[in-house]
Amino acid sequence: MNPRDIDDVLSGRRQDLAARGLRLATTLAEPVYWSGLQLHRSRYRLGFKKTHRVSRPVISIGNLTTGGTGKTPFTALLVKQLQNLGRTPGIASRGYKSLENDTEPATGNDEKLVLDQMCPGVPHIQNRNRVAAAEQLIEQGCDCILLDDGFQHRRLQRDLDIVLIDAVNPFGHNHLLPRGLLREPLSALKRASLIVLTRVDQVDRPALDAITRTIRRHTQVPIIEVRFAPTSWLSTTGAITPLESHPGPAAMFCGIGNPTGFTATLKQCGITIPEGATKIFPDHHHYTREDFEGLSTLATQKANGQLVTTLKDLVKIRELVSVEIDCRAMLIEAMVTRGEDDLHRLLNHVPQP
Structure with a gap:
């Protein structure tokens, strides 16, 4: 099922029998996902899993929903802004689905290849162990670390948490996975240092104001608006x-x-x-x-x-x-x-x- 079909099902635009059945199944599975999320949180809260601080500041760029919110172009913007301030940023990411097709071996995932194009010369380490990736970047001379897709990552401590919200579908149909697209409840926004509304040129001002009012129920941190x-x-x-x-x-x-x-x-x-x-x-x-x-x-x-x-x-x-x-x-x-x-x-x- 392609992304458009999934969105049609989750949003309720499709009302055929198959779509209703899928919504019912995902509704029943949503509490299971929530329980797993609570278990993951409690492991850190109770000290069974430890967070690690590295010797350089860490800026996380993440989101609340699955799907594209524009993290890659926004990360490129942050790189340029930091460089203009005289900083030497590096990028740490998990490396989800590294690139491999029938003509070439795995060379890093698509986001890395795009960022290599957009931010030439900027170190980018992909490693499921984000602490190790950050340490490698520090060894290469980086004085700050951009943690890609890091809002739900707990092991590497960060100094700033930037959360991107897509104005076109801001809250993932208001349900957690798999019934909706939310990775966490909206209450998680209280951990954010900055909210970035993206694709603001694709919705009108009343819609943006409504999104802002919803965000303000959970956090009072600055909200900026971005278009691509x-x-x-x-x-x-x-x-x-x-x-x-x-x-x-x-x-x-x-x-x-x-x-x-x-x-x-x-x-x-x-x-x-x-x-x-x-x-x-x-x-x-x-x-x-x-x-x-x-x-x-x-x-x-x-x-x-x-x-x-x-x-x-x-x-x-x-x-x-x-x-x-x-x-x-x-x-x-x-x-x-x-x-x-x-x-x-x-x-x-x-x-x-």
């Missing part, structure tokens, strides 16, 4: 071209946590996606030659060989692209539209080593 602005196109050969250079209608594919947000961005940029020319894969999908053959056929039949995707997908599929297909990724940059002073103030107070 498309800047240019990147081809499989590495060529960067202006955003307006795209020749016309294109087939679209992606394997990301929030395909709806990407589709909306394409439409905002005037990219026409012909009917039936969209292919959605699961998040972190590993592409095969068979996958690309299907995409190639789709692009040839529907869009004169034009194919558009995300940078996260392009870095995984570029070795498979044939010369007959013009495959480009839309490059996107996180931009703070409200609350930039709050972000600067927070980063200026990150402890010096």
Whole structure:
């Protein structure tokens, strides 16, 4: 089941018998997930599991929900902001689903490859042991650590907890996994140091105000607003071209946590996606030659060989692209539209080593 189908089921938009059955099953499973979450918390609270502090400040970038909230472009923004302050950041991540297809060995997951492209030269260690990853970064000369997807991670202590909330679907259908998309209840926001509302350009101000009121029931920390602005196109050969250079209608594919947000961005940029020319894969999908053959056929039949995707997908599929297909990724940059002073103030107070 692709992300759109899952969202249709969980949101209640699908009312067929199968969808109702799935909602019932996930409703029965939700208390089981909650019990496991409570058990995990209690192990740290009672001291059965220990947290570890490293010798450099740690900034966690995470979220409350599964799926894409824009952590990767926002992490790139933080890297640049910290560098502008004279800091030397490094990135520690778990390395979920490292990249491996039928043409190359595992080389790090898609987020790492994207961040390598967006933040050249910035150390990035992937290790399920995030404490060990942080220690390695410190050995490489980093004076602060960005902990990717770290809000639910307890073992590595942090100095700041930044939580991203997608304005398009902020609270995961108001249910914990698997009935909804919430990893934790909204009350967990009390641990946050900063809330970042993302994709604010895709909803109206009354909706943003309603989201803010909900957040304010749980925390009074600063809330900033971010949009993801498309800047240019990147081809499989590495060529960067202006955003307006795209020749016309294109087939679209992606394997990301929030395909709806990407589709909306394409439409905002005037990219026409012909009917039936969209292919959605699961998040972190590993592409095969068979996958690309299907995409190639789709692009040839529907869009004169034009194919558009995300940078996260392009870095995984570029070795498979044939010369007959013009495959480009839309490059996107996180931009703070409200609350930039709050972000600067927070980063200026990150402890010096």
